[in-house]
Amino acid sequence: MVNQEAKTPRERYRAQVRTEIKQRAWEQIATAGASALSLNAIAKQMGMSGPALYRYYGGRDELITELVREAYRSLADTFRAASQEGADVAGLAHTLREWALRDPQRYFLIYGTPVPGYHAPDDTTAISSEIMAMILDACAALPADGPETRFEAHLAGHRDWAAGHPAPPAVLHRALTFWTRLHGVLSLELAGQFTGMGFDPALLYAAELADLTGASTN
Amino acid sequence: MVNQEAKTPRERYRAQVRTEIKQRAWEQIATAGASALSLNAIAKQMGMSGPALYRYYGGRDELITELVREAYRSLADTFRAASQEGADVAGLAHTLREWALRDPQRYFLIYGTPVPGYHAPDDTTAISSEIMAMILDACAALPADGPETRFEAHLAGHRDWAAGHPAPPAVLHRALTFWTRLHGVLSLELAGQFTGMGFDPALLYAAELADLTGASTN
DNA sequence: CGCGTTCGTTAGAAGTTATAACTCGACGAA
DNA sequence: TTCGTCGAGTTATAACTTCTAACGAACGCG
Missing domain, CATH: 1.10.357.10 (Tetracycline Repressor, domain 2)
Known part of the structure; x- marks a missing residue:
């Protein structure tokens, strides 16, 4: 678990954004179900626009x-x-x-x-x-x-x-x-x-x- | 069951189209699941274009x-x-x-x-x-x-x-x-x-x- | 035979995922 | 300190989706 421990600040930032994405995804899933999960809505909630999420997850399937x-x-x-x-x-x-x-x-x-x-x-x-x-x-x-x-x-x-x-x-x-x-x-x-x-x-x-x-x- | 028996030819046609839509929907659901059901794909399979289906079903939810x-x-x-x-x-x-x-x-x-x-x-x-x-x-x-x-x-x-x-x-x-x-x-x-x-x-x-x-x- | 209902069409709005190309900033090495 | 590279986030675009609106045409009833 701890082997992924924050080498560079960039990786630390990257990991943080990934967990924030997951967190928003969980909130969205809990209220509207997994089929209604929208990458766009997550991005908008995080204050950045759509395609930015593809830096962190290859796509909807990979996030799920x-x-x-x-x-x-x-x-x-x-x-x-x-x-x-x-x-x-x-x-x-x-x-x-x-x-x-x-x-x-x-x-x-x-x-x-x-x-x-x-x-x-x-x-x-x-x-x-x-x-x-x-x-x-x-x-x-x-x-x-x-x-x-x-x-x-x-x-x-x-x-x-x-x-x-x-x-x-x-x-x-x-x-x-x-x-x-x-x-x-x-x-x-x-x-x-x-x-x-x-x-x-x-x-x-x-x-x-x-x-x-x-x-x-x- | 038989009470809906074909008054006018139009209603008969209408009922037939409705059952064909349902039939295509079932095929699609069986292979790709209910979440992947696409009205557009059904319409295309039936040789007519998208919005025509809305004459027969109010929308995706109504069909499901x-x-x-x-x-x-x-x-x-x-x-x-x-x-x-x-x-x-x-x-x-x-x-x-x-x-x-x-x-x-x-x-x-x-x-x-x-x-x-x-x-x-x-x-x-x-x-x-x-x-x-x-x-x-x-x-x-x-x-x-x-x-x-x-x-x-x-x-x-x-x-x-x-x-x-x-x-x-x-x-x-x-x-x-x-x-x-x-x-x-x-x-x-x-x-x-x-x-x-x-x-x-x-x-x-x-x-x-x-x-x-x-x-x-x- | 006409006229109205209804069907199917195209056009378009508002979404979605996903890719491509570009800008800009930060970080590390010389 | 300067410079080059790498990567994050951007906009633009394509290909989808559901669904609304407006139009034309055909069918059938009186």
Whole structure:
């Protein structure tokens, strides 16, 4: 992180402008969504005119890619901080929800509707598996239950994505359901699909979490 | 459906052009996503120039709204056909996955990342609750299990969204988890988040479904 | 047969991303 | 200190987009 430490004053200025651009981009994304991000508007806000931004980012796609990377990095760091403070599965779930609610568009930037043409850079998948590793660690601490399912038998032969993590198939399964179930509730909530339905999404989230952790605190 | 039956030849022509516009829009959405939908490109494909489309749709938003409505209508009709052929919860789940995989962008148009400014028209929420009613019917046929959870106690007092459906809170809960869990797997699969992980998403979907229906066919 | 409604056109305004060419300032070396 | 180079920001321009306005022409109804 600190290896990029301000050689020349020019590079320092350049880095500062780049982070200001990113900051304005985040503000704009939070209010109008990623699809409405306008380089022109950012430039105007910063007091300089359109094409100046191309000195700092090759184009709209490159800026968005940087924001995606930053979002992944933020989630991974948040997870790491939580798990270093001893967060278990429930703690990670709570952390995830907090992180998502803090900036829904940032969540959607990672887990939302993909743009057909766009391909995420390679390093994001590295961060993604870093996140998955922490989920796996937390899930490994849960008590085992039930006989092996068909899907777990399948996972025993397809565990490349675990990146060498020494978890039994049941734990792999639990990590995947942790991901998909919490994402299911969270994404629908953030998309506003529950508005007007009357119930409290937090309680549905808690119910799913309770089911994941063994259903004792239901 | 047939009440809009061709009064004057002009209206017939008008309706035909409208459906052709929608058809081209669907093709374009399927390949490039909803955000890349271009009225100009549609007009050019149809051999007429830009502003002509404004005779048929008030603008981009109005066209997309129509597509959203059509997507909802398609899902509801597909569900209705399945449930009239005696589909149970597993049948509905299978139907949902088939429908989503047939055109992922259509699924995302309904359940994907929302555009902050945009508000869905009222009739879509009507279709949405029509869909939910069928899920509730299917879930009511499942055997009951376990004691009442905290969330189900909460649902007992917040059941307006069920629109008068006479289902006990446990069934309401099951219908919601049917929705959120299947959406969790499905949306991540369609977004390509599982690509490169090696396992078969269909088996994860099946595992979630098995857990929903009582876990006997696991 | 005429006349009005409606369709499709071109022209244009106000946006967008992105490239090219130019000016000017700052920084480092002789 | 002077000079040369590099880079930041500028304007101009191209190629897009949505969308409005005004015009011509064709179609169909009375």
